[in-house]
Amino acid sequence: MGSRNFRLSVVLRVLALIATIVLMVVLFLLTDYYLTSLLVLIVLIYEVYSLISFVETTNTLLTNFLESLRYSDFSRTYEISGAGKSFDRLNESFNQVISDFRKVREEREQNYFYLRTVVEHIGIGLIAYRQNGEVELINNATKKLFQLVQLNNLKELESVSPELMNGLMNISNGDNILVRIRAKDEILQLAIYATEFKVSDKNIRLVSIKDIQSELEEKEMESWQKLIRVLTHEIMNSITPIASLTQTLDYLIKDVRERYDNIFSDEGEAEVVEEVEMALKTIHKRSTGLLHFVESYRNLTRIPNPNYSIFSVSRLFETISSLMKEEIHRKGITCEVNVEPPNLELSADEQLIEQVIINLVRNSIQALEKTDNPRISMKSLLDQRGRILIQISDNGQGILPEVLDRIFVPFFTTKPKGSGIGLSLSRQILRLHGGTLTVHSEPDVETIFTLRF
The missing domain is CATH 3.30.450.20 (PAS domain)
Known part of the structure; x- marks a missing residue:
């Protein structure tokens, strides 16, 4: 029964089973030992059960192996000792297959977690x-x-x-x-x-x-800058000679009149000369004004690169409040300042950001001219994404919905004496900082300009 050969073990079990059957028949037919015969019958039943179980060992092993594959349970090992070389090879093959599947699963899990990490990041x-x-x-x-x-x-x-x-x-x-x-x-x-x-x-x-909002704004600003460069170049080239010539002609006419005072003795001739002088002065004035106008728009293409430093937002607000205090007090405006947390610091060009905020505060002051209980608020906080926000808000007349999307466009303005450059310049400064400048307005309720870094 302890033989290492599967076939020999089966043969021995069968021979033992035959011997038990013969013994039981002899006891039943030739003797009166019924109790002994019953014991032999029990032994016979056990031998049959043991033989069946032994023969079905391969089926049990194969069933366990397939269940391991089905349920991806590769923690099992297969080993049947004392069953011969054929079972040793079967054990080795099963264990090798399980090992290969375990490696495949580990590689698949590693690839899954790798791809999952890539997707998450x-x-x-x-x-x-x-x-x-x-x-x-x-x-x-x-x-x-x-x-x-x-x-x-x-x-x-x-x-x-x-x-x-x-x-x-x-x-x-x-x-x-x-x-x-x-x-x-x-x-x-x-x-x-x-x-x-x-x-x-x-x-x-x-x-x-x-x-892609930031990319669109950047491309839009680049397009405006290219257009402004071309326009200002052509306009400056055309207007500069005109302004220079009109000034020269004006000097020449004055010189002629001073030298030859009697040359235009006729009243009609003198009047014509005066009209010519007036026309030249008008042309020169408008030409010079146009040159200054064009020069102001060159600022959109001449913004210096930010000189970054780390500074306190509270200190920034204090500086701006000090600069605008007199004008705000004179207009009867309530100014609220709030920084949360109080020690909030910003990495940016302090002078450029100060210029932007001053421009926005001045816009708010102008928007509050006809407002009862005028109020301006300057506050800074962290948004839900952990980015620093600076918000300038007022309760003035606000911005109409139909022009809300155009207020950052160069040359566009709703002010009678506006140049249409202030907000465009402010947004460009924020773009150079990698941030955005947006606006939300409810007319006669609240207007909020948000600097997001």
Whole structure:
């Protein structure tokens, strides 16, 4: 029974079984030892059961092996001792297959975690979802973009933007769409691209979402700068000679009149000369004014690169409040200053940012001229994405919705004496800092300009 050969073990078990059967027959037929015969019968039943179990060892081993594969349980090892060389090879083969599957699973898990880490750390938003809107995957960039903790279904995006939800639900494979979301103090211009694939029996749609608002603003400003360079160059080249010639002619006429006082003795001739002089002065004045006008727009292309330093936002506000204190007090305006946390510090060009805030405060002062209980607020805080915000707000007349998107366009102004350069220059300064300048306005209620770094 302890033989190491499977065949010999089976043969011995069969022979023992035959001997037991013969003994039992002899006892039943030739003797009266019924109790002994019963014991022999019990031994016979045990031998049959043992033989069946021994023969089915390979089936049990194979069943366990297949269940391990089915349930991905690769922690088992297979070993049957004392069953011969054929079983030793079977054990070795089973264990080798299990080891290979374990390595494949480990590699697959490593690849999965690697890809998962890449997806989580990539800067572009990714959402994978089914056609019914059930979300299969969402990365951290998407959660950060839409201020989400978790997203289980696209219908939950309706609170963020109905246009965004409808766009994601209706986008087709290979489509590119643009969705604009205007929040109270921020504008998102989203470029969305979709692709579809099938996993098992599920149709999955994968979309990438990127906020291109800053890129659009940068390209827009670059286009304006190129246009301004061309226009100012051509205008300066044309106007400068005119201004110079008119001034020269004016000097010549004065010189002639002083030298030859009697040359224009006729009253009509003298009047004509005076008209010519007046016309030359007008042309010169307008030419000079146009030159100054054009020169002011060159500032959009001459902004120096930021000289970065770390400074306290509270100190910045104190400096601006001191500079504007007299004018604000004279206008009867209440000025509120709030920095949260009080020790908040900003890395930027302090002088350029100071210039932007002063420009915005002056705009607020002008907007409050016909407002009862005028109020200006300067505050700084961290937004939900951890970025520093500076907000300048007032309760003045506000900005009409139809012109809200045009106030940052160079040359556009709603002021009678405005040049249309202040807000464009301010936005360009923020762009050089890698930030944005946005506005939210409710006429006669509140207007908020937000500097986001």
